[in-house]
Amino acid sequence: MVRESSDNQTILHETSHEGGPLAETVIDAIAEVTDSSSTEIEPLYESIDPDALEDLFGRQSEQRVPRRVEFVHKGFAVVVFRTGRVVIYEAG
Template identity: 35%
Template sequence: MANTSARPTTRDASNDGPIIAEATWDRESENTPVYAVVTAVAAARDSDPVELPPLADSINPDALNDLFLARGETTVGQLDFHYLGYRVVVHGDGVVRVHS
């Protein structure tokens, strides 16, 4: 399994609301955007990632990875969606932030 670090945080991102967790992804590793999303949301909920409902209930995981990883360089600035009541923002620079 890929190594990633997700950490709860309480920073505020202007009008986005408080950031309650974040994780990173990297195109040069097994740590994909999908893996980072699940890891960050699990950290926000203080739960195990395998206990979360399927991400596919909110967004197509394959399409999410393809959007950020299919090209040699990411051209997407960010993608926002809701998962389990959280606003999840996947950034093209390799950061996933979970907002309350």
């Protein structure tokens, strides 16, 4: 599914984090875009500390959780939202 977001970036894939490690959700989303196995994707720690990402979004109080975190991994822009939504964009 490719579509435009509100800021004119092309959304390549979006999913919702349903539990388990957040890093796995991100890697699985990138694997979906690249039509490859998640084991073929570079580990997330090459771009961002997966434990810190998990820590940020695993907090109980939404007051202390950022609205979103953005980073680039394997040539894709990744946005993780407080709601658990994970969106993959073309990096640009």
